[in-house]
Amino acid sequence: MRDTTAPTGTVPTDVTGLESIAAIAAGTPQDVTNVSDNCDSNVTITVNDTNNGGSGCDGNAYILTRTYTLTDCAGNKTELVQTFTVENKVSVSGIASNVTCLGGTDGSIMITSSPGATVVIRNQNNEVVGNTNLPAGTYTLTATSSVNNGNQTCTATTTVVITQPDYKVKISGQIINANTNTPIANVPVTLIPQGTTTGPILLRITGADGIYNFSGVPTGSYLVQVQDANLSSVHQLYPVDSNVFLTTLEECKFQVHNFLYGPSTRPVLGDYVWYDTNGNGIQDEWYDANNDGIVTKNAPDANGAIDYSQWEWIDLNGDGSFTGPQNVGELNEGGFGNALTPNVIIDGPNGYHKEVIVSQTGFWR
Numbered sequence: 001m002r003d004t005t006a007p008t009g010t011v012p013t014d015v016t017g018l019e020s021i022a023a024i025a026a027g028t029p030q031d032v033t034n035v036s037d038n039c040d041s042n043v044t045i046t047v048n049d050t051n052n053g054g055s056g057c058d059g060n061a062y063i064l065t066r067t068y069t070l071t072d073c074a075g076n077k078t079e080l081v082q083t084f085t086v087e088n089k090v091s092v093s094g095i096a097s098n099v100t101c102l103g104g105t106d107g108s109i110m111i112t113s114s115p116g117a118t119v120v121i122r123n124q125n126n127e128v129v130g131n132t133n134l135p136a137g138t139y140t141l142t143a144t145s146s147v148n149n150g151n152q153t154c155t156a157t158t159t160v161v162i163t164q165p166d167y168k169v170k171i172s173g174q175i176i177n178a179n180t181n182t183p184i185a186n187v188p189v190t191l192i193p194q195g196t197t198t199g200p201i202l203l204r205i206t207g208a209d210g211i212y213n214f215s216g217v218p219t220g221s222y223l224v225q226v227q228d229a230n231l232s233s234v235h236q237l238y239p240v241d242s243n244v245f246l247t248t249l250e251e252c253k254f255q256v257h258n259f260l261y262g263p264s265t266r267p268v269l270g271d272y273v274w275y276d277t278n279g280n281g282i283q284d285e286w287y288d289a290n291n292d293g294i295v296t297k298n299a300p301d302a303n304g305a306i307d308y309s310q311w312e313w314i315d316l317n318g319d320g321s322f323t324g325p326q327n328v329g330e331l332n333e334g335g336f337g338n339a340l341t342p343n344v345i346i347d348g349p350n351g352y353h354k355e356v357i358v359s360q361t362g363f364w365r
Helices: 229-235
Strands: 008-010 015-018 033-036 044-051 062-071 077-086 092-097 108-113 118-122 137-146 153-162 170-177 188-193 202-205 211-215 220-226 244-249 259-262 344-347 353-356
Touching: 008 062, 008 077, 092 137, 092 153, 108 118, 108 137, 170 220, 170 244, 202 211
Parallel strands: 015 077, 170 259
Antiparallel strands: 008 033, 044 062, 062 077, 092 108, 118 137, 137 153, 170 211, 188 202, 188 220, 220 244, 344 353
16 A cells, blocks of 8 residues: 655744844754654654845845655655744934024933844934034934844934024013913013113014013123003003013023013002103104104014014004004103113102102103
8 A cells, every 4th residue: 555645743833023033043853743644653854944035124024934844754745834034123213302502512312212223323424422412413313233143234214403592692481460370462572781781672572472582682781671551551450570670691591581460459650751852741742763754553573573763653452553542552652761770769658669660661650
């Protein structure tokens, strides 16, 4: 009787998700289990490996095909196949922490990479650097991961840009309704140089977030002053502490100063100081910055800035008018003040004493 029945056995399961070719162990006949033959238990097993020539890197998997050939005494053969898939999905990403001051070196990169990867950072001069104490610039992150025992590797790259502000000097803050803890929009704020500090008076109008921001000015002494005539006259909101802040601005030492406003339960004194150009005793002047005889409407730019030297009328409430009690403080009515020292002194009952600075625009309270 002729034996035509091939032997049988159980091959190991396929293996996927390998990161390195070196992780594939050599095959042996003992890998095959449950070997059986109908004629003789003496079954010869040979092992042969082939591969697809892939690199083993992401997108080009290395696939090793291991063939176990089972041969019985009658020459009947069975081929059992197991595969190993290596695809090293090396990855790298970086999140920049930007430089806080022009010309500074406090930038950094938070790096995330695949397990086992080695990451090298190079700057735009191709110099290897660390991930902290970095200046502004473009950085290339290269992650390398071994895919074999030799020098065969997989790589991934990404670029990270660290930015910096275009200024070294800055002061900012927020105008806040202390009762509702909400920002107050459309409030003029001036930055006035003091003493020997050079530069023009700067003017900002707060946005919906209530924020004012002055940057890129020379170092020196300044008075930040909220021009709050409209807040006080129209909305009955008054400074909780003060509407002025005297400070010294230095390079890379940014300052934040908020101004709180709320209603007052006490009587409020205030008025206006102006230059009576026509001598009629009536406040009917305005500063005609461009000498065209027409009140010119000034619109703030995207940063809320208006050229103070050209200010004629700022439509703070958007009603298209500068007349009437609801528009107090919108028109540059020829007011003037002395922002250097207090110039209105008030004495009252029970020892009340107050010294007030007349604002740059002529209002005091």
